[in-house]
Amino acid sequence: MAAEKMLKFVSLGKEMPEKRAAETRSQDFYEIYREYADAKATEQASRCSQCGVPYCQAHCPLSNNIPDWLRLTATGRLQEAYEVSQATNSFPEICGRICPQDRLCEGNCVIEQSGHGTVTIGSVEKYITDTAWENGWVQPVRPSVERAESVGIIGAGPGGLAAADMLRRAGVQVTVYDRYDRAGGLMMYGIPGFKLEKPVVLRRIEQLEQSGVTFVLNCKVGEDISFDAIRGQHDAVLIATGVYKVREVTAPGSGAKGVVKALDYLTASNRKSFGDEVPEFDSGELNAAGKRVVVIGGGDTAMDCLRTAIRQGATSVKCLYRRDKANMPGSQRETQNAEEEGVDFVWLTAPKGFTGGEHVEGVIVQKMRLGAPDVSGRQAPEVIEGADYIEPADLVIQALGFEPEEIPTLWNVPELAVTRWGTIKADFATHSTSLPGVFAVGDIVRGASLVVWAIRDGREAAASIVNYLGAGRQIAAE
Template sequence: MAKERMLRFVTVAREMPEKRPPDLRSQDFHEIYRDYATDKAEEQSARCSQCGVPYCQSHCPLHNNIPDWLRLTAEGRLQEAYELSQATNTFPEICGRICPQDRLCEGNCVIEKSGHGTVTIGSVEKFLTDTAWEMGWVKPIKPAKERAESVGIIGAGPGGLAAADVLRRRGVQVTVYDRYDRAGGLMTYGIPGFKLEKPVVMQRIAQLENGGVQFVLNCNVGQDISFDAIRGQHDAVLIATGVYKARDLAVPGVGAGGVVAALDYLTASNRKGFGDDLPQADAERLNAEGKRVVVIGGGDTAMDCVRTAIREGATSVKCLYRRDRANMPGSQRETQNAEEEGVEFVWLAAPKGFTGGAQVEGVMVQRMRLGPPDATGRQSPELIEGADYVEPADLVIMALGFEPEDLPAQWEQPDLKVTRWGTVRADFQTHATNLPGVYAVGDIVRGASLVVWAIRDGREAADAILNYLAQGAVVAAE
């Protein structure tokens, strides 16, 4: 029966959920893809080839059992499909929305390689979990037995929350500390609503709160509470702070008004979406309405910025990137969405400074060409002499990536080992740091990376912490 339902990739074409027209979706911050109807989700799942070596699964950081939950979806066994998908993923509805499937599961789909178009894995994953929430299949967190041990988690982003979920389900007392006034990290304040509507994040946080996870918000470790105090209050500590320090440019005019960091801009936009009142200066400085906007960078954060600026009513939005389209690090799907919405991409262009004095008026642009590959295998950009020009701009958003903050200094922990890049040094499998009972996960270990990798790290670290707590119980018993 299953074989009859599957292997339909030859007769059934790949079909994504309907995308809202650009002229409509660019007017608001709602998600741009509509939901699958049940019969369409079943039809698209039936395109899976059920191959013997599922490259979609092996290229998923969480190793989700994708072929099996696609088969269950095709058979109409949606609750079973959801339960299988969430068995390895703490937040499948979030991954279904924001994972770069074109680089991970879908990009390695066998039928994609054979020219038939990949299975729409991410859209089916989103459909399954949204259906599960609607139908009440997402169960509350109810530990079978409460335990006395407690774990402190610093950072309420995907890594910290994934660990909190695993630990709390095992009865461990969990407290999450975060610098912001809402939990969720970049899922709440860094990713725009048109990719991830905020109620989707808030319902998971509510599930954790209702399940007994304690949140201490507006808490900046090293200022409001010391790291030593957190260690003293808990049996183990998990560092999941992420990386928030924006990379900067050492060029003339970088301190001018109107030259802002990407995260500051996206956070302000998301706060407005929550209905928060921003300080007047920030409301004016971090608003693209009526401005000529230039975004510098080619990653997913840059794509978030250009598409946000379109929705805020910018008169023009241009994205400068020093390599060409084929060599940009961001999702090609997001680039296409941005172009549809009116963003202009200026490839092989790099900033050399800003004009205008106290208030930016333009970006001094150097034209580039691609030379030999660098150490990563990507072609290195080279300067074209005499091809400079000025791109007019009222607001320049720098989306150049993020670096780790100096945690040993901020937390007065000189013994905490870090790498030469400033990331926390942690064991690859257990995520243990050199400090006893202290673990670290996500971007603060990997450098700026994907939500799905943070979720994997958080789940793995939670298992390691449970083993560590068990060893302590054995020692105490002896």
């Protein structure tokens, strides 16, 4: 009976997939976790308690039916498990790899709260979909009825691609415009291969192409094509550009060579992995090899930069973060991986300036302490006067987060309403903007956020767009 194969969390402990040794994995850009064997995935899925109120599902932005596909995995019904997983998530194999499960589903697992160790939800999710690809269960979308209406999507990141997937399922014609030469957005150029190997993204893009999605790449809206032209060519438009404007340190010496932006650094590394010509990497400007590296910031982008620098052969890699470890915004799992690989975290520190002439030679570091909570509820850092020191550095990477570009100005569409933060103002439920037939999703609405939230927004917006286009086959993005 199926029930006999579940509820094994009392006798079976939590067991993650084998992690490659730090000294080995720090030499390459392959993913650090090995795949579950079939028996191990079945065993770990069987630890799910099938609780009456699944907090894992409640804390998943996509409301994935996690207990259902865990039960199906535990009972050997893998194709059904994939179908249940795919029903609520356009890219489960990507979320299984890069979602911060420790802050979402796994962190809220009932048996984790009771002291038994969480169900390894992300690893099982990855296993289910990888198995589906291997067995040919993942097929191009073939809508039963093709519709004449077309939608233009600006941005080929997770939000835009998720919307494209759902729109094609409804038979809508879809064209995706993107500034880069490859689709995928930050999944392609911002996230390193050791977290998300690029063939995983490329096969989804190929599936979308086979499903009838048209990609127009190397296309900058406002330069190569106007926003009005895109509106004129399509019945509806979805803005899913993400946020790419990097927050920079404004301190003396910040303009020196060797003080670089996180996205520039990560993009150069990822492009090199594709075999592209990257002059900034080859010249050493965006290459950490043989350098003392300092990364400023404590989020997931900072973790990506730190671990990339280790793999590029930096002589030392240090992270400056103004709060302590307990208050950092990045995934604790990623922090642990970075520490294992040789990253030195210098907590309660912030840059005051940079030394050196034309090229940076060091960071003037001011020590901090935690004071009263700020508006977010976290303790606000305060400077300890007279405790400054200089941290030697040949390469300083700024990873302080991202802000939206001034889209109304860049695209010459002043009537597009934005918030006081510069993000596009969109309805929370429908994702519609101030312009008729124009919708917006993901980071350009939320501010810098998670891939899983962008996927949710894209799926919801696709449903709204189909409703906007009028009577016809409706889709649900639940």
